[in-house]
Each structure stands twice: as structure tokens, then as C-alpha cells.
Amino acid sequence: MGGRLALVVASQCAALGTQRQINDIDVLAQQLLSELSEHGGWESVTGDGNALLDPTRDQLLTAISAAFDAAAQQNATLLFSFVGHGVYHPQGLAYYLLAKDSPEVPNADGAIDLGYRIKTCLDRRDNYSLDGLIVMVDACASGGAIDRASDEWVAVIPRNAGRLELLTAAADDQPAYDACFTRTALKTLREGDVQGNSVISVDSLRAPIARGCRRVEPGHMSLTMSGAALATRGGDPGLWLVPNAARGDCLKDRPSAGLVDQLTRDLFWTENTWDAVAELVNHKPPRLRVVVGPAGSGKSAIMGLLIRATKHDNEQLIPEKYVSAAVFLDAASSPSSVAEELVAQLSRTLPGFPEAAERVASMLSEEQLRTRGPLERLVMLPFAAVATKHAVHIIVDGLDQPDHGNRDELLSAITAMTTDAAARHLCIIIGVRAGTVAAEDPRLDSAYRVTIELPSVQAVVNATIAVRGGITKEDLAGTRISDAPISGGWLISRLLAEISRLPANWSSADDSVLARAVAQRIDDASAPADDGTPSKTSAASIRRLLAVLLAVGVGPVLPFEVAQTALIRLGGSGISESTLRNLITSLGSLIARTAPKSEEERIGLAHLAFRRPIAGHIAGDLAAAHLAIADSLTSQGSTQMLAYRTKAGARHLALGGRVGDALALTEHLLPDHQRILGPDHPDVLRIRNNIAYWRGETGDLVGALTAFELLLSDCQRILGADHPDTLEARSNIASWRGESGDIPGALTSAEHLLPDQQRILGHDHPDTLRTRSNIAFCRGRSGDTTGAIAAFGELLTDRCRVLGPDHPDTFRTRSNIASWLGISGDFTAALAYFEQLLHDQHRVLGRDHPDTLRIRSNIANCYSRSGNSLRALAAFEQLVTDQQRILGHDHPNTLLTRSSLASLQEQSGTTASTPVAVKQRFADYTRAIGSPTFDTVRIREWIRHLRRGGR
Structure with a gap:
């Protein structure tokens, strides 16, 4: 099922005479189909690999209907391209495609009314639908097709095709001028567009056609709305034609190339942002540079600018091919996955790297292969063996995203790589969110730090006006616009460009604006169309999808096939590939995608800042979503599915409540990891940590404590007493002693652990604060309720300072104070604490x-x-x-x-x-x-x- 089908037609109308014939359109049509087939994977609907040349009216009508039928039955994307003659009748709002035997003055009986024909073909698809539709019309007066589309097609798109791209040779009633549209499009498909995205889409053809055909302006319409949301800017990224041959950056043909397209679309930059880019590019030592900023400040977009070597005011501020490799981290990222991605990119961008990697691999002993980390073994050592005299820049964005163990190992490897004299030309640029553990890690103290601030309300207003159009500052924020920074930053301008209704009085600087914009974006996705037509993306389907993505985490990590199966398991019967893509596209900038409409397609939430407002708005059953994902991960799935099962399958089972199954899966995977990596590898130690934890969750407290004590011994031997993983093992021992009822033992263990955490991790590290919380709890369980309340009070002060008053851990500390006040018998104070906390949680x-x-x-x-x-x-x-x-x-x-x-x-x-x-x-x-x-x-x-x- 699925796929990409194309019907390419070239038609000369005999009634127009030889003087109005278009040169070589049969050759152009065949070349266009060949280019689409060879490089974009499009299959000819005719089955013989040929374009449809000079059909009669009846033959063209039959071919169009058959193309829609074939695409709908296969749940495929359909591309219909026509080059020839067209006539627009403004009185009847009809745009006619002329066949070989059409009259010079056409009517519905002698020509093809394009708008009516496509509407009819879409509207009769009752039980199945297309996976998107692309229409390209190279004919005179083809702007009339857009007029017809806006009247005829909009009503049926939301409940049928869901996503449509229409590109015409002219935006009005102008001539098409000897198939210049098709000639330029074909040239762009072949040679690419150096200013374009990673793929050539209908939207990205507009600029080169406008440059190449100066007498006309191409017309474009993107119908990607489902419900009340505005059309997604740039259209559905899954409706691409061919890869962009002219893109030469490090992410060419890599899955995350589309993510960079998404990050760098419709950017509105202040001079402060470009100053930060210049600072990064122009600064030489040290070799480790860190970009730090709050959520929505534009850190990842800056990384995208560096990768794309984007110009500013026609100035080449960023050197061409400035970045040799880039990876965007997510919750499932590990040193191994990062190393594999960097190797794939450096093997293409850095001359001599593949040969050096082969030499290094042949020289390392079996012991070295097992004990050296993947980044050192696969990246740093081969790089050091490459004879390069120029700086090589690597981007690692989102260091705050991976789990604690993977993040720590990544950071250790990165700092080692950027201080090793043998790799003196290697420079790494890290992106990390401000206020996180990763941002404050002392290993980054020697790095050159570039701080990105949140944009002001004024800047977000200006950006929204520039992108959305048709609105004024007064429409957005009234006459008084603040210069204060706005929480959520550029994320808000992206949402405001899409939502149907702007939030009232949105120009305040707190995070309620982002929450309201997210809520409106979700509601828009399932709202009925203006004419009352129900949206195909129902509210229930939207909630299911968002629950699945909340369970997955941030970043495009979930394989498309797993998402589809999980939605079906949650009750979404009839969720086809096209339906799921309708859902994804309907949510616009809330969703991140990589490699759309390909075997490597993956999805996830676009930003961490969206998690809380989405969770608050949909109130979905995350446990059920975790289980739906876990049960979709079969042992016989695709390579992508199996990789995701290994990384995240046990986590989904555990968070879904089936801790025993999580334990069984992890124990099943452990021998393979031990065999491949060796028993002392950090990944193996991490898996053992999970096994010990889940044993405790199943009720085997003795088994959990025994496993943690054995793990602690090995961590001390392999990693050292001061390693964060060693401290974490000690923390787990203290916690499970408390769970087993040994409160004095738990308290003693935690009190011995705390000074070491403060010395090694710092007083404000989340693990240090968590141990203080455990100590306070144990004091209460020991009967010292007064001491517990006092300790939680001191902890609350520090968590408010470090994390902020609205952080979940801060709320949790306030809840503990209220609980222990109640246990102490002071129910009046406890209720007052709980009720104030409830008020704040309602708000946040x-x-x-x-x-x-x-x-x-x-x-x-x-x-x-x-x-x-x-x-x-x-x-x-x-x-x-x-x-x-x-x-x-x-x-x-x-x-x-x-x-x-x-x-x-x-x-x-x-x-x-x-x-x-x-x-x-x-x-x-x-x-x-x-x-x-x-x-x-x-x-x-x-x-x-x-x-x-x-x-």
C-alpha cells in the first residue's frame, strides 16, 4: 500500500492551428516523468512508464478518473501534471484543459473542467482516500485553476485528500509562453536549487520558475488545512517531488535534513541573533563552543542557519559548507547512535575519513574495540588520522535531551575530542537549553559560550505579521506593545501564523500565551470547515496522536509505522497511512518530522515547551499510549521498529504499568549487549540499572537491592567512586531501602550520599535536590514530622530559585509540605497549602x-x-x-x-x-x-x- 503515482499529460489542441502549437511538449512531458520516476520514486499510472500524449477529451477524462481510482485504492500520493492549452471562463468560474479534439471555445462536453473533475474525483472516494494530491498546470490562464480550486475543492479536501498542492504557470489569466513553466521545472528537478530546501517540492519550484519565466508569475495554492487551521506554510513536506540535487550541506540525503528545513522556514531574525551567528563563526579558540538559551529563543534554528550557510542581507556571513556534520539529539540518543550518524556524514564531507576509519578499525585490539567509547573509536581517532589543515565544525544540538547516563557519556566524549591535541582542527558547537543540568555542567566551563535571549513581544508581533500577512499590530496586540521578552519566544510566532483565532490580549510576557496558542492549534485541527463540513481529523484522533507523541518525547524519534499501529490499538480504527499524515499535517508546527513519505519517516513533538500545554489541554491517558506503542513493537518488524524496540520498548512497557514485561524484555536484551559491548561497557551498566529498578517495581525488593548493590560495586570498579552513574547507584540503594521499609538504613545512606553529590555535582544539581527530598521524606517516616516539614521548606526555597515556581518538582515539594502538615495533624494548614497549589496547577x-x-x-x-x-x-x-x-x-x-x-x-x-x-x-x-x-x-x-x- 502507499507509494507515489504520477499522471503526466502533454496535449496539443488541433483546433488552435499549427501556429499556436507548443514546441517539444511531448518530449518535455516524457522527460519530466522520467526525472520524477528515476529520482523521486514516482510510478507512471499508465503502467508503461510513458506520459499520456495528445489524448482525446474522452481519453483524458478516462485517464484522470483511472489515476484517482488507482491512487485511492493503493492509498498513494497522486501527481497530475498537464502541459498544453487551457482556457478560463470567469463567468462560470470554469478552467478548461484542452484535449486534442477540444473546440477552440471549450465547454464541459468538449474539454476537461479541471476544478469540477478533481472535485468529483475526490468527492466520490467514500471508503478510501489519497495520500495527498499534487496538481501542476502549464497552460495559459491557469491562474483560473486556482480560482476554481478555492471554490470547488476546499469543501471536499478536508474529508478526502486532506493535503493538496496546486502550482500553475500563471497566477492570473496570462499566457504560459511556450511551456517555460515545465522547462524550468524540469531543469530545477535535474540540477536542483541552491537556495532551496533538501527536497524539491511544489512550493520550492515557485522561485526558480519566477526567475526563469520573467513574463509571468507562477500561481500556488496549498490546501493542508483540516478543520479551521490555516494552510501549513510551505505545504505538507511529504508532498515532495525529488531530492534537491544542488544541496551540498552535511545533511544531504540524511533523515534530519527535513528537520532543518522546518527549523529554518519563515525565519524572522533580529540583529542580535545575527550578531550571535557572527560571534560563533568568527570566534576561533577554544574548540568547544556552546549556544545557550531558553526554550523558543531560536538555538536550533541558528544551528540550521549554520548548516545551510544561510545568507543575511545577501552577505555570505557563514562560509559555504561551514558545518561538516550535525546531529540533533532526542530522548533516545546515545553515544553509539550519535557516532553512527557522524560517521555517515563525515564519510561524505571530509576527504580521507572513510579510509582513516578503516585503518583505525583494523589497528585496534579486541580489548580496545570493547573498552573505548563509540565517539572516540569511530569519530575522534579516524579524524586524528586525516591529514586536514582546516577547521572542521560539528554540531551537536539538544544536549539537554538525552537521559542522564547517555548525556553524561556524550559530554565526556565531546570535551575529550575538543581537547585532544591529535584532533586539533576539530571544533564542536553544542546547543543546550538554559537552566538545565547540561547547561551548568562544569565540563563546559572552558567552552566559549554564546547566550541567546528570548525575543521581545514587539519582535514576535513583527514576525507574525511578516509571516501571516493580512493583519496589523493592532489586530495582534493593540496599540501598546511590550518590549519585554516573551516566554515561548519564536514558537509563538510560528503558532500565530497558523491558528484561526488569535488569543485575546496575548501580548503579556508570561507562558500562558504559549499555552493558549497551543490549545487553539489543537482545537483548529479538528474543527469543522467554514461550511460545516466535518473534519477528517476528528478530535478523538487528534487526542490519540498527541497522547502517543507525549509518551514518546520530544524530537522525531517514533517510526511512522509504529505510530500508525499504536493509534489503531488506541481505538483509531481505519487509521491508514494517509489518515495519519492528515493528522500530522493538521497539527502544523506542533509536530517534528524527518524523511516524510519515506521508509525512514519518523515523528515527534517539535519542542519541549509544547509538552506541558498539550498535556494540560488533551488530558490523555498516557499509560494507555505507552502500552499501545509497546504492543506495536513486534520482534519481526522493520529495522527502524527493531531499533526503537531496543531503545525504548522497555520504557514504554514500564510507564504503561506492565513493569514485569519491561523487566522481561530488558533481561532478554541484556545478553546481546554484553556479548557485543562487553560486560563493563557503560551501556551494559545502564541496562543493569534498569533491570534492578524494574525488579523493585514488580515487588521484588530484595532482588532490586541485591542487583543495585552488585551494580554499585562494578560502577566503583569501572567508573570510579565519583562518577555520576556510581552516585546514581548509591541513590537507588537508598531509595529502595526506604521502599522495603528500612527507613533508618535509607536515611543513613541518603545522608552519606548528599555531601558527595554536593561536592561532585553541585548544590543545585537535580540529583542533589532529589536526595534532599528523600532525606526529608525519611525524616518524616522516622517520626520527625517537624524536621520533615522544615527540610521540605528549605528545599522549596532552593527549587523555586533553581527551577522556578511552576516547575513540576517545585509543585511536588509543595505537595509534600502539605502532606506532612496533614500527617502532623495540622489539617487547616495542610488544606491551605493544597488549595493554593491547586489554584496554581489550574493556572499552569x-x-x-x-x-x-x-x-x-x-x-x-x-x-x-x-x-x-x-x-x-x-x-x-x-x-x-x-x-x-x-x-x-x-x-x-x-x-x-x-x-x-x-x-x-x-x-x-x-x-x-x-x-x-x-x-x-x-x-x-x-x-x-x-x-x-x-x-x-x-x-x-x-x-x-x-x-x-x-x-
Whole structure:
């Protein structure tokens, strides 16, 4: 299924006479089809690899209908290209394509009414649809086709094709001038466009055609809206024609090339941004440079500018091919995956590198192959063996994205590579988000640091006007526009260029603007069209897709086929490839994609800043999404699927509640890793850490502690006592001692760990703050509630300073203070804390966010423990109603609330307590979780207590 089908037609109308014949259009049409087929993978609909030449009206009509049928049945993308004669009738808004036997003055019986014909072909697709449609018309007065499209096609696109690109030789009723449109398009497909993106698309053909055919301006229409959203700027990136042969940057033919296209589209830069680019380019030593800035400041886009060597005001500020290799990190990135990608790029961009890599590999001993890190072995050593006298720049963007272990190993390798004298010409530019652990790592202290600030409200207003058009500053922000920096920065201007309705009073500088813009973008994706036609991208489908992407994380990491299967498992029956691409495109700039409409296509959330507002708006069941993804990862899948299963399969199982299955999968994968990498490899140690953790999650506390203690011994031997992974093993031992009930042992372990973390990681490191939280908790569990409250209070001050008042860890600390106040018996203070926290979570996360629901549960429990049964009953009843609506009837939190409500009803005399009723609640909860947890263990003990006659 799927694929790319093309119908290319060349037609000379005999009635126009020989003087109006177009030279060589049969040759042009065949060459166009050959170019599309050879380099873009397009197959001729005719089946013989030939263009359709000089058809009669009936033959052309039959061919168009057959092309739509074939593409729809295969769920394929269809390209229809016509070169010949056309006539526009403005009175009837009809644009006619002339066949060989068409009259000079055409009508519907003697020619093809293009708008009506395409509308009809789209509208009769009831049970299947195209995976996008491209129409190219090289004929006189073809701007009339756009007029017709806006009237005839818009109504049927959202519920059928979903995505359409229309390009015409003229934007109005001007002549086409001897097929100049097709000649220039063919030349561009062959030679590429040095100013274009990584692929040649319909949208990117406009500029070269306008330059090559000076007497006319090509017309373009992109219909990618589903619901109320505006057409995605630049169209659907999956509707590409051929790769851009003229692109010579390091990402040529690499999957992330499309991501850079997305990052650098419609940029609006301030002089401060270009100053930062100049600073990066012109600064020589040291060899490690770091670009730091908050979310939305444009760090990754700057990396894209460096890769593309983009001009500024026609000045070549960035040297051509300035960057030799670039990698954009995500949650699944590891040193091995980064090394493999850099090798693939350097083998093409750096002369002599492939030969050097081969020599190095043959010289290393088996022990060296096993013990040296992948970046040193595969990148740094071969680079040092290359005889280069010029600086070689590598970009590593998003250092804050990978998990702790991978991030630490990457940073160690990068600092080693940029200080090794043998690789003195190697320079690495890192992009990292401000305020993260990675940004403050002391290993970056010697790097040259370029700080990128958030744009002002004024700059975002100007950018939105430039991109969106048709609006004024007053439309956006009224007459008074702030110069203060705006949280979310350039992300907001991208969203405002797409959404149907601009947020009221959006010009404030806080992060509520971004949240409202994200919410509007999601609502637009599933809203009905202006004429009331339902959108094919239903609200339920949009929520499912966003839940899946929230479960995956940031960056285009999820294979397309896995996303499709996961959506079907979540209840999205009938989710075809085209339907999924409709969903993806309908969400516009919220989604990141690599290699669209290819075997390597992957998707993910476009930015970390989108996670919280999306989660608050959709309130999806992330546990169900994790399981849907995990169950889509079969052991017999594609190479991409198997790679993702190895990297993330166990994580999805664990976060979905099936911890036992996560443990089994990880234990199954461990021997292969040990055999390939060796028992002392950091990746193997990391896998053992996960196995130990998941053993504890399954209830095997003794097994978890034993595994962590063995791991600690090996970490100390292999990595050293001060290595972050060694500290993490000690932290896990302290935590699981507490879980097993050994509170004194847990407290002692944590108190011994804290000074070492403060010395090695720093007082403000998240791991250090987390240990302080564990110490405070253990003090409370030891009976020192006053000490616990005081310790949590001191921690709150530091977390507010380091992370900000609205960070999840800050909220969690406030919740702990409220909980221990309640445990101490001060229910008035506890309720006041909880209610203020609830107010703030409403503001930041939304009323339907799972964390907000959790605080409501704590408030209800506080009412219950303080003896206010009536308020507790009312709170629990309302909470369980909302949980069933938002999380589902079988969600663990819903079932726990039902259990608490039933217990309270029994205590108040509303219902009778019976072991049968409690057993049913236990069965429901166990069914939802999928495997025993500490909560099910407590419920099991409660059943035994009731059987003994207890209350």
C-alpha cells in the first residue's frame, strides 16, 4: 500500500492551428516523468512508464478518473501534471484543459473542467482516500485553476485528500509562453536549487520558475488545512517531488535534513541573533563552543542557519559548507547512535575519513574495540588520522535531551575530542537549553559560550505579521506593545501564523500565551470547515496522536509505522497511512518530522515547551499510549521498529504499568549487549540499572537491592567512586531501602550520599535536590514530622530559585509540605497549602491535568482525615466523575479514588463493608495495572484484614 503515482499529460489542441502549437511538449512531458520516476520514486499510472500524449477529451477524462481510482485504492500520493492549452471562463468560474479534439471555445462536453473533475474525483472516494494530491498546470490562464480550486475543492479536501498542492504557470489569466513553466521545472528537478530546501517540492519550484519565466508569475495554492487551521506554510513536506540535487550541506540525503528545513522556514531574525551567528563563526579558540538559551529563543534554528550557510542581507556571513556534520539529539540518543550518524556524514564531507576509519578499525585490539567509547573509536581517532589543515565544525544540538547516563557519556566524549591535541582542527558547537543540568555542567566551563535571549513581544508581533500577512499590530496586540521578552519566544510566532483565532490580549510576557496558542492549534485541527463540513481529523484522533507523541518525547524519534499501529490499538480504527499524515499535517508546527513519505519517516513533538500545554489541554491517558506503542513493537518488524524496540520498548512497557514485561524484555536484551559491548561497557551498566529498578517495581525488593548493590560495586570498579552513574547507584540503594521499609538504613545512606553529590555535582544539581527530598521524606517516616516539614521548606526555597515556581518538582515539594502538615495533624494548614497549589496547577497545567486531579485527591483525603466526611464524600464523588471522564474507568488513579470513596462510604454508614466488594475493587485494580504493585499489595493486605473481621 502507499507509494507515489504520477499522471503526466502533454496535449496539443488541433483546433488552435499549427501556429499556436507548443514546441517539444511531448518530449518535455516524457522527460519530466522520467526525472520524477528515476529520482523521486514516482510510478507512471499508465503502467508503461510513458506520459499520456495528445489524448482525446474522452481519453483524458478516462485517464484522470483511472489515476484517482488507482491512487485511492493503493492509498498513494497522486501527481497530475498537464502541459498544453487551457482556457478560463470567469463567468462560470470554469478552467478548461484542452484535449486534442477540444473546440477552440471549450465547454464541459468538449474539454476537461479541471476544478469540477478533481472535485468529483475526490468527492466520490467514500471508503478510501489519497495520500495527498499534487496538481501542476502549464497552460495559459491557469491562474483560473486556482480560482476554481478555492471554490470547488476546499469543501471536499478536508474529508478526502486532506493535503493538496496546486502550482500553475500563471497566477492570473496570462499566457504560459511556450511551456517555460515545465522547462524550468524540469531543469530545477535535474540540477536542483541552491537556495532551496533538501527536497524539491511544489512550493520550492515557485522561485526558480519566477526567475526563469520573467513574463509571468507562477500561481500556488496549498490546501493542508483540516478543520479551521490555516494552510501549513510551505505545504505538507511529504508532498515532495525529488531530492534537491544542488544541496551540498552535511545533511544531504540524511533523515534530519527535513528537520532543518522546518527549523529554518519563515525565519524572522533580529540583529542580535545575527550578531550571535557572527560571534560563533568568527570566534576561533577554544574548540568547544556552546549556544545557550531558553526554550523558543531560536538555538536550533541558528544551528540550521549554520548548516545551510544561510545568507543575511545577501552577505555570505557563514562560509559555504561551514558545518561538516550535525546531529540533533532526542530522548533516545546515545553515544553509539550519535557516532553512527557522524560517521555517515563525515564519510561524505571530509576527504580521507572513510579510509582513516578503516585503518583505525583494523589497528585496534579486541580489548580496545570493547573498552573505548563509540565517539572516540569511530569519530575522534579516524579524524586524528586525516591529514586536514582546516577547521572542521560539528554540531551537536539538544544536549539537554538525552537521559542522564547517555548525556553524561556524550559530554565526556565531546570535551575529550575538543581537547585532544591529535584532533586539533576539530571544533564542536553544542546547543543546550538554559537552566538545565547540561547547561551548568562544569565540563563546559572552558567552552566559549554564546547566550541567546528570548525575543521581545514587539519582535514576535513583527514576525507574525511578516509571516501571516493580512493583519496589523493592532489586530495582534493593540496599540501598546511590550518590549519585554516573551516566554515561548519564536514558537509563538510560528503558532500565530497558523491558528484561526488569535488569543485575546496575548501580548503579556508570561507562558500562558504559549499555552493558549497551543490549545487553539489543537482545537483548529479538528474543527469543522467554514461550511460545516466535518473534519477528517476528528478530535478523538487528534487526542490519540498527541497522547502517543507525549509518551514518546520530544524530537522525531517514533517510526511512522509504529505510530500508525499504536493509534489503531488506541481505538483509531481505519487509521491508514494517509489518515495519519492528515493528522500530522493538521497539527502544523506542533509536530517534528524527518524523511516524510519515506521508509525512514519518523515523528515527534517539535519542542519541549509544547509538552506541558498539550498535556494540560488533551488530558490523555498516557499509560494507555505507552502500552499501545509497546504492543506495536513486534520482534519481526522493520529495522527502524527493531531499533526503537531496543531503545525504548522497555520504557514504554514500564510507564504503561506492565513493569514485569519491561523487566522481561530488558533481561532478554541484556545478553546481546554484553556479548557485543562487553560486560563493563557503560551501556551494559545502564541496562543493569534498569533491570534492578524494574525488579523493585514488580515487588521484588530484595532482588532490586541485591542487583543495585552488585551494580554499585562494578560502577566503583569501572567508573570510579565519583562518577555520576556510581552516585546514581548509591541513590537507588537508598531509595529502595526506604521502599522495603528500612527507613533508618535509607536515611543513613541518603545522608552519606548528599555531601558527595554536593561536592561532585553541585548544590543545585537535580540529583542533589532529589536526595534532599528523600532525606526529608525519611525524616518524616522516622517520626520527625517537624524536621520533615522544615527540610521540605528549605528545599522549596532552593527549587523555586533553581527551577522556578511552576516547575513540576517545585509543585511536588509543595505537595509534600502539605502532606506532612496533614500527617502532623495540622489539617487547616495542610488544606491551605493544597488549595493554593491547586489554584496554581489550574493556572499552569489546566483543570484536567493528571497532576491537578492528584492534588484534588489529596484535598479529599485531607477532608476525610480531619473528620469532615461530608466534604470528603462530595470531593471524592466529583473527583471520580472527572477521573472517569478524563482518565477512563479503568485507570489506576480512578480505581484508587473509587476504593477510597467506597471505604469512606462504609465508614460513614452509607454502604456495608464486605470482603466481596473489596475483592472486586482489587480485581479491577489488578486488571488495570497488569502486574502487582505496592498499591495492589496494600489492597491485598486490606482484604486479609477484612477477612479476619477487622475494620
